[in-house]
Amino acid sequence: MINEAIQASNNLIKAVPLLGGSRSKSDYEQALELVGYLIEHHPAHPLIDMLADKVAKYEENAPEFAAFNARINALPRGVALLRVLMDQHGLNQSSFVNEIGQRSYVNRILKGERKLTDKHKAALAKRFNLPFESFRED
Incomplete structure (x- = not known):
């Protein structure tokens, strides 16, 4: 055996x-x-x-x-997850009107100028069938 x-x-x-x-x-x-x-x-x-x-x-x-991993590691956890999901699903900033808002607002979140709100996190979690905690910022 x-x-x-x-x-x-x-x-x-x-x-x-x-x-x-x-x-x-x-x-x-x-x-x-x-x-x-x-x-x-x-x-x-x-x-x-x-x-x-x-x-x-x-x-x-x-x-x-290496460059992708460095960018992801430098981001808050929720934003990093959002970027990975965008990459995996072939999405762009305009793909999140229902969950986050207009493209410009999504852009500001991805740049770190704005934060994901609890409402955004809940909507993203529902869309991608993930736990709400997946998008926490720590």
């Missing part, structure tokens, strides 16, 4: 090198594609969690994400 488990894990790493610690951009992209497929076709598959962890570690450490 132990040898079979080791062989199975070795085969999995051959198929998905990011699981074995690869730092290759193509291996990262392959893993992202697999996560997308699994979420769409097999949403309860245990491989999703393993891949998501490796993808997150890649994104935290890869040079091509």
Whole structure:
């Protein structure tokens, strides 16, 4: 049984090198594609969690994400989450009229000139099906 488990894990790493610690951009992209497929076709598959962890570690450490990560880390937590959601969903500042208001107001929040109000946070949490606390500013 132990040898079979080791062989199975070795085969999995051959198929998905990011699981074995690869730092290759193509291996990262392959893993992202697999996560997308699994979420769409097999949403309860245990491989999703393993891949998501490796993808997150890649994104935290890869040079091509350094500038993005630095910008996100410099923002208040709620604004950082909003920026990530905008990026993930292909949204722009005009996409939040119902939750925040006009584009110019969203722009000021993203620049740090204004803060998200509790009303904004509640509307964003509802839109993205996230807990209200996800948008807290600490």
